[in-house]
Amino acid sequence: MGKKVFLMWVILFLISFSFVNVSISADQPPGLSRGQMIYVPSYSHIYIGNKERFLLLTITLSVRNIDPNHSIRINHVDYYETQGKRLKKCLDKPVILKPLESYRYIIAEKDQSGGSGANFMVEWASEIPANSPIVEAIMIGTQNQQGISFTSRGRVIVLDKK
Template sequence: MNKLWCGLLLFSTLAQADIIKRSPDKGSHFNVISKDSVTGALLCSEYVPAYSHIYLYESSQVPLAVNLSIRNIDPENNIVVSRVDYFDTKGEKQDSLLEGVFSLAPMSTVSFVIDQQEMSGGAGANFIVDWLKMDDDVSAPLVEAVMAGYRGTKGLSFTSRSVRIGTCRKQ
């Protein structure tokens, strides 16, 4: 059994309280910083489409795990992630997946997981990711949602990428 499916099986057995992973593993690549240390930065927002399920036909849904991936593609500079919020099809906020302000090291990635059995987001679920642009030379992160699920013996997976919401602005 490949690692992706092992991970999906593991997540489907978690307790209800663990369905939404509020904060990723912290370590040398992703750590809490003081909000005061980022004064004067520009606030940039990314919209990321996601799907907690898709329809095979009108009355048949396939639940999907959603993996939100934030990748710092800048080889030299940290980026600062200040918000990761999850919304449902109606635009209602389901949860804040990040508490605090975090620095993401160059060329590193942080991931958040919405369990396959958590279908409250709907077919129009989405995320808003805010990050702080500290310097004009900093590259924007690559933010993607990877959805994966299965029905019977058939598996499916696909991705969606973020789009910038407006322009970066002063906080």
């Protein structure tokens, strides 16, 4: 009789625990957010060969609202150099992206100020929970009839709000 009672308590505990998890996330489905800060690695140049020669790159920052039903607001887009100093404030005022709309910002190939550790910080927001945008940098460059291109996807970061 004791084993059956114990087993019943274990089952009830596990069932109640699983309902708690469901109710915690039920108000906002996974992947939806009201806003985030996104770090996007980029490269104004990359090193080639053994002598630390570098190849200059054009950077295109792409922010894509992948939510088919809701607009999002891009509040800030800032461009930083390798040592973390902000080089450019890329937006004068917030930009609204309608469903499935995209925004782009270009750093010219001749602008090597960002260095090999350049990056963007992108802050977006929404009045209601929306799908997080895809934010990536596309780098492309050519030298001596050869070309290189690659992408770098942004990563959500959490800011310490003291």
